[in-house]
Amino acid sequence: MRVFVDCDPGIDDAVALAYLAARPEVEIVGVGAVFGNGGVEVTADNALRLLGLYGRPGVPVAVGASRPLVQEPRLAPHVHGENGLGGVELPAPTGSPVAESAAELLVRLARSHPGELDVLAVGPLTNLAIALGLEPRLPELVRRLVVMGGAVRVPGNVSSHAEANINNDPEAAEAVFGAGFDLDLVALDVTMETVATGEWLEELKGVPGERASRTSDFLDFYADFYKGIFGVRQCAMHDPLAAAVLVDPHLVTESVEAPVRVELAGSLTRGMTVADLRPRPGADGRRPVRVVTAVAGGEFLGRMLDALR
Numbered sequence: 001m002r003v004f005v006d007c008d009p010g011i012d013d014a015v016a017l018a019y020l021a022a023r024p025e026v027e028i029v030g031v032g033a034v035f036g037n038g039g040v041e042v043t044a045d046n047a048l049r050l051l052g053l054y055g056r057p058g059v060p061v062a063v064g065a066s067r068p069l070v071q072e073p074r075l076a077p078h079v080h081g082e083n084g085l086g087g088v089e090l091p092a093p094t095g096s097p098v099a100e101s102a103a104e105l106l107v108r109l110a111r112s113h114p115g116e117l118d119v120l121a122v123g124p125l126t127n128l129a130i131a132l133g134l135e136p137r138l139p140e141l142v143r144r145l146v147v148m149g150g151a152v153r154v155p156g157n158v159s160s161h162a163e164a165n166i167n168n169d170p171e172a173a174e175a176v177f178g179a180g181f182d183l184d185l186v187a188l189d190v191t192m193e194t195v196a197t198g199e200w201l202e203e204l205k206g207v208p209g210e211r212a213s214r215t216s217d218f219l220d221f222y223a224d225f226y227k228g229i230f231g232v233r234q235c236a237m238h239d240p241l242a243a244a245v246l247v248d249p250h251l252v253t254e255s256v257e258a259p260v261r262v263e264l265a266g267s268l269t270r271g272m273t274v275a276d277l278r279p280r281p282g283a284d285g286r287r288p289v290r291v292v293t294a295v296a297g298g299e300f301l302g303r304m305l306d307a308l309r
Contacts, residue, residue, distance in 0.1 A: 008036030032102025064102025086221025
């Protein structure tokens with residue numbers, strides 16, 4: 001598999017990269033950094049450091065958008081720490097970002113490998129929206145797009161209706177959902193049900209090696225944040241679950257296909273992902289999205305541990 005990762009590392013982004021990097025059949029052909037969990041300079045630097053930690057130091061990393069298409073950026077240091085990795089300091093990267101922007105790198109790779117490139121997008125979708133402007137045929141060139149974002153039948157996590165990645169750039173998300181990609185959406189509906197429990201986190205502490213110990217340190221910070229949400233020490237595995245859906249699609253046990261739009265105008269609902277779940281196939285001209293509604297969570301968490309051994 002040739003995979004391009006668009007991300008904003010970010011603790012759960014880090015764990016998603018670990019999942020992909022551990023798989024010998026996955027060639028990570030490029031990483032695009034975007035603002036989100038931190039400023040884009042921080043997320044690009046983190047991507048380089050993480051690829052070194054997880055054994056893929058030669059992967060090209062491109063700096064992408066530093067802000068949304070329309071609104072002001074909203075960062076999340078309270079969730080991921082000031083450095084995006086829970087205050088854990090990784091060795092300095094051996095390389096630097098490439099000269100291309102993230103959107104330019106994605107378009108070049110898609111043109112070079114038409115029908116062979118899979119894209120994992122686990123941050124705001126600004127880079128993908130810009131790439132669509134550069135290459136309107138991108139949905140035809142990309143084989144599959146998996147997006148972590150949105151809240152379809154559940155509450156949001158940054159407002160009553162909106163999830164963080166979509167809310168960080170609603171206009172970009174609306175452009176991507178309407179472009180016609182073969183798209184799987186891994187939303188809060190399933191990621192908030194797929195959690196690394198306290199027992200799982202303790203098991204990770206016993207896994208030898210630097211990649212496991214550093215990842216355990218990231219997740220300690222993350223679990224402290226999520227304790228205020230769940231009431232117990234555990235954490236949602238948003239981005240790594242999306243990586244698993246891309247690489248191991250058999251983990252998806254239930255899904256529903258529906259056109260998805262993003263609310264742009266509502267004063268209380270801006271950033272909401274609106275899936276038309278009515279039984280009217282073909283009534284909406286927009287290509288349906290596969291919304292993942294259930295996964296084999298135990299198998300996923302086992303595979304996640306294996307990726308860090």
